[in-house]
Amino acid sequence: MSAFNAIGEDREIDRDEFTPGVEPQPTWCPGCGDFGVLKALKQALPELGLTPDEVLTVTGIGCSGKLNSYLDTYGFHTIHGRSLPVARAAKLANDGLEVIAAGGDGDGYGIGGNHFIHTARENHDMTYIVFNNEVFGLTKGQTSPTSPKGHKSKTQPHGSAKSPLRPLSTSLNAGATYVARTAAVNPNQAKEIIKEAIEHDGFAHVDFLTQCPTWNKDARQYVPYVDVQESEDYDFDVHDRREAAEMMFETESALYEGTVLTGRYYVNEDRPSYQEEKRALGDVPDEPLAERYFDDDYEWERSYDLLERHK
Amino acid sequence: MSDDELIWRIAGGSGDGIDSTSQNFAKALMRSGLDVFTHRHYPSRIRGGHTYVEIRAADHEVQSRGDGYNFLLALGDSFARNPQEDAFYGNEEIKPLSENLDELREGGVIVYDEGLLSEEDVADLDLEERAEENGWHVYPMDLRSLAREHGREVMRNTAGVGATAALLEMDLEHIEDLMEDAMGGEILEANLEILHEAYETVRDEYDFTHDLRAPEGEHEEEQALLSGSNAIAYGAIDAGCRFIAGYPMTPWTDVFTILSQNFPDMGGIAEQVEDEIAAAALALGASHAGAKAMSGSSGGGFALMSEPLGLAEMTETPLVLVEAMRAGPSTGMPTKPEQGDLEHVLYTSQGDSSRVVFAPGNVAEAYDQTRMAFHVAYEYQIPVIVIYDQKLSGENTNVDVSFFDREPEPTLGSTLTEEELREAAHDASGKFQRFQHDVEDGVSPRSLPGQKDGRYLATGNEHSPVGHISEDPDNRVYQMERRLEKLEAIREELDEEHDSQQTYFGDETADFGIVTWGSSQGAVEEAVARLNEQGHSVKGVGVSDMMPFPEAEMTEFVESVDEVMVVEMNATAQFRGLMQKELGRYGEKLSSLLKYNGEPFEPAEIVEGYELNVDGADEEPTAQVRIEPAAGD
Structure with a gap:
């Protein structure tokens, strides 16, 4: 008997279930792309x-x-x-949970960049959504890791001398097994990509373009966008790492030249997730660890039984 | 300084196998019925560099490294020369024989490897002259050739142990048994041959001029030899901890390694991760999801954990961290002990700190207080830090096997089951009230992700009862006070429901008190016993509860004496400062004895500190310690 009966519960799910009964007042500005992520998730999860x-x-x-x-x-x-190290440990402790991590481009590609690389490398079975608006929003418009070269802000008055980070390529090189880019202005694609990312058994990284109407007014609103899967101008195999890498490079460069390319870039269904790798080594229990604390019949191991080596 | 004890120092180069040899010899002494205590000195490198282990053994309880040593097995540093022999790093090779030789007690015994140490080098030491002056007994032996003859050069250690056993007239039985446990085949045979050859050569061919012999003793029950790191790891296991995340750093690595090796067989999870920020964050994430989890590090790595630590305080997520201090600041002296991180651990992270900090004083306390750390963390939803140091981490001592024969405590404390959750408070929208205002002891029970109808938001922002971000002033005051109320409740539980974690010793009626904390306790306890034997009247206490501070106990102690000397291994008297802050007075009563040269206290230094404190205000201590007078002086 599970102590976590919400996990795997089979029942009718209302499409509004993910909307809080008492909703806090939104802190997002009108027209913010973040609403697009929220909406896509609210639709994807019940579906x-x-x-x-x-x-x-x-x-x-x-x-x-x-x-x-x-x-x-x-x-x-x-x-x-630090969302990723918290999230991946929760998944290790109870892999029945559907774990979704999220943060901005400064959060994920800047200060949390080390965790991003290593979580992708390890291929934890979880979804990571990065709200990429190419700017620091909440601290009022400073240059972020994905701001274009030359981006002027209060902290970079002469414009940024740095080339932007390439999130999709970084993710691929680090080891992510599902890499996609979508945009808030493309709700149907966003929902489908989020669904695929959640269903993917491994680290699924979604670079989600979320326009910032307040601090990045000059930037494109990510329209018009092109879906690389639907456009006839692009032909590559998402399962082919080399082709994926080329398409990512082109996509990342194109963004700063005014062309918004989106879609799935890399899908690897063959590589086992970190949990599976670790379980195969005997380093993760078969039953989720979190269940054990509710199992009255479990015989807890004792240090007393380890003393032979000390005698 | 008692004559009925052996302090055997085996000295060589890092990589010479000093550690494993000494471990086995300590066990052999323990099996022969003696109490043992080890002290390990090593440089921060893998090969070469002077390293030694001291094993103190006696037929009575031993609580510290003791004073000096009375038997030196100097192997010489076989890594001091590089393989091409075209570089020579001064006289490193002979350091195991020459360094701290003055600390060898009068009448002490020296065995050195004349196969490795050249005649000229030894002659430069004026060994003969000094031996005569100090009454030392010197037995050179070509351990290197003996080892080569029967096996390989690296087995010099075994030859040295054989020579030691012969000189101390010890039985070889326990040493042989331990070798048989540790090795097999040709290696075992070669080692046994070397052991016997050395033993018999010394026994039959050397003239014994020394009086020192191995003490004899008997234990009432079976003993186990454990380090402080073993004890912390085992306390965690018996508390039901099955998740650890970490990043290697000396000396914390020992606890991390022990649990990483044991957890797979217990269905536990060990994660070595990209940095210490991640390590603490993983422990937090696992705990949030319902595992008993821990992480830890040493000073520099612990600095990186400051932010997740604050998050644990704010989200009230149970978390146990261990902090293994080493000499700082910055990289400091990575393999040397110091008690310099107390303030770091008490106050790091932004905002008012609400955490619990325990500082165990010995191996047994390390086990007990780690268990207590998990109990408090999960019952009160608060981070608990066990702070120890390189000394306690690596020192091995014998503990009754029955000490560990007790029930595990794998409970999740104030965590609800789904059944309890159904009855628990929810707001109008159906959200679980995870952070209620008015609750007993300030503890608002938690749900776990995946439980039905338990969802809430955990956030590092100030938050409302259901976890929504809130800057409402009334709510802020409620939540802040409730979180801090937990510390009072913990103090109350520690005072009323458990044996005190402070260790008291000495003459209860004394007017002079010595206070110490953490791993300096053993040396202080021995010093206090010695002072009382010498006719002084002194009492002492080793404090473990750093936060919440044992105010009542410490007030009573300080009130009961006229003067207090606070003994600690740091330069700025951090614990004395904490006492004054917590007790709000007694500045004129508290003086300090401080040591920060990278070596733990020896009892004699504390005895001298007392004598100077009481009688000789103008005299300089002979040891590398500093006396800091009370504010009133």
Whole structure:
């Protein structure tokens, strides 16, 4: 008997279930792309048959970090850049949970960049949504890791001398097994990509373009966008790492030249998730660890039985 | 300084196998019925560099490294020369024989490897002259050739142990048994041959001029030889901890390694991760999801954990961290002990700190207080830090096997089951009230992700009862005070429901008190016993509860004496400062004895500190310690 009966619960799910009964006042500006992520999740989760109590949404700090204030799931609003290590441990402790981590481009690609690389490398079975608006929002418009070269802000008055980070390529090289980019202005694609990312058994990274109408007014609103899967101008195999890498490079460059390319870039269904790898080595229990503390029949191992080596 | 004890120092180069040899020899002494205590000195490198282990053994309880040593097995540093022999790093090779030789007690015994140490080098030491002056007994032996003859050069250690056993007239039985446990085949045979050859050569061919012999003793029950790191790891296991995340750093690595090796067989999970921020964050994430989890590090790595630590305080997520201090600041002296991180651990992270900090004083306390750390963390939803140091981490001592024969405590404390959750408070929208205002002891029970109808938001922002971000002033005051109320409740539980974690010793009627904390306790306890034997009247206490501070106990102690000397291994008297802050007075009563040269206290240094404190205000201590007078002086 499970101590976590929300997990795998089979029941009718109302399409509004992920909207809180008493909703806090949104802190996002009118026209903010963050609403697009929220909407896509609210649609995707019930369509996947998930209930609010079996989903854990772990966020970082920034406008994006407020996601789980408006999405009615178990939530952990952590600290700047640290959503991934919190999220992946929760998944290790109870892999029945559907774990979704989210944060902004500063959060994920800047301060949390080390965790991003290593979580992708390890291929934890979880979804990571990065709200990429190419700017720091909540601290009022400073240059972020994905701001274009030359981006002027109060902290870079002469324009940024840095080339932007390439999020999709970084993710691929680090080891992510599902990499996609979508945009708030493309709600249907966003919902479908989020569904695929959640269903993917491994680290699924979605670079989600979320326009910032307040601090990035000059930037494109990410329209018109092109879906690389639907456009006849692009032909590559998402399962082919080399082709994916080329398409990512082109997509990342094109963004700064005014062309918004979106879609799925890399899908690898063959690589086992970290949990599976570790379980194969005998380093993760078969039953989720979190269940054991509720199992009255479990015979807990004792240090007394380890003393032979000390005698 | 008692004559009925052996302090055997085996000295060589890092990589010479000093550690494993000494471990086995300590066990052999323990099996022969003696109490043992080890002290390990090593440089921060893998090969070469002077390293030694001291094993103190006696037929009575031993609580510290003791004073000096009375038997030196100097192997010489076989890594001091590089393989091409075209570089020479001064006289490193002979350091195991020459360094701290002055600390060898009068009448002490020296065995050195004349196969490795050249005649000229030894002659430069004026060994003969000094031996005569100090009454030392010197037995050179070509351990290197003996080892080569029967096996390989690296087995010099075994030859040295054989020579030691012969000189101390010890039986070889326990040493042989331990070798048989540790090795097999040709290696075992070669080692046994070397052991016997050395033993018999010394027994039959050397003229014994020394009086020192191995003490004899008997234990009432079976003993186990454990380090402080073993004890912390085992306390965690018996508390039901099955998740650890970490990043290697000396000396914390020992606890991390022990649990990483044991957890797979217990269905536990060990994660080595990208940095210490991640390590603490993983422990937090696992705990949030319902595992008993821990992480830890040493000073520099612990600095990176400051933010997740604050998050644990704010989200009231149970978390146990261990902090293994080493000499700082910054990289400091990575393999040397110091008690310099107390303030770091008490106050790091932004905002008012609400955490619990325990500082165990010995191996047994390390086990007990780690268990207590998990109990408090999960019952009160608060981070608990066990702070110890390189000394306690690596020192091995014998503990009754029956000490560990007790029930595990794998409970999740104030965590609800789904059944309880159904009855628990929810707001109008159906959200679980995870952070209620008015609750007993300030503890608002938690749900776990995946439980039905338990969802809430955990956030590092100030938050409302259901976890929504809130800057409402009334709510802020409620939540802040409730979180801090938990510390009072913990103090109350520690005072009323458990044996005190402070260790008291000495003459209860004394007017002079010595206070110490953490791993300096053993040396202080021995010093106090010695002072009382010498006719002084002194009492002492080893404090373990750093936060919440044992105010009542410490007030009573300080009130009961005229003067207090606070003994600690740091330069700025951090614990004395904490006492004054917590007790709000007694500045004129508290003086300090401080040591920060990278070596733990020896009892004699504390005895001298007392004598100077009481009688000789103008005299300089002979040891490398500093006396800091009370504010009133």
